[in-house]
Amino acid sequence: MIGQVVAAAVIGAVCAAVVKKQTPDLALVVTLCAVALILSTAMAALSLVRELIDVLGERAGLSAAVLAPVVKTLGIALLTRVCAELCRDANEGGIAAAVEIAGGVCALLVCMPLFQAVLALIMELI
Numbered sequence: 746m747i748g749q750v751v752a753a754a755v756i757g758a759v760c761a762a763v764v765k766k767q768t769p770d771l772a773l774v775v776t777l778c779a780v781a782l783i784l785s786t787a788m789a790a791l792s793l794v795r796e797l798i799d800v801l802g803e804r805a806g807l808s809a810a811v812l813a814p815v816v817k818t819l820g821i822a823l824l825t826r827v828c829a830e831l832c833r834d835a836n837e838g839g840i841a842a843a844v845e846i847a848g849g850v851c852a853l854l855v856c857m858p859l860f861q862a863v864l865a866l867i868m869e870l871i
């Protein structure tokens with residue numbers, strides 16, 4: 746799988762660099778296509794990781810309500826990073842900053858059930 750990712754990245758970067766000299770706008774489209782291909786390849790591996798996390802969670806006695814926010818937050822962080830970098834490549838630093846802020850807010854929102862569970866546990870101990 747990493748071979749496919751590296752090949753797509755190198756081919757995409759070379760194509761984008763060549764196209765950028767002639768048509769900078771089209772270079773961004775080439776970059777987006779390469780990113781989409783790479784992320785679709787990574788999604789296959791992500792499903793395997795998700796299965797492993799579920800198995801480990803069951804063995805440790807953790808509920809899905811605890812593990813789901815962690816996995817979702819990781820996904821939000823990764824997507825936020827990729828999107829912000831694409832915006833920076835397009836010389837849109839302001840949009841990149843807004844994406845990063847929105848990603849942070851979304852991560853907090855996803856973690857709210859986990860925060861509530863921790864608070865409920867603390868209240869039971871008191």
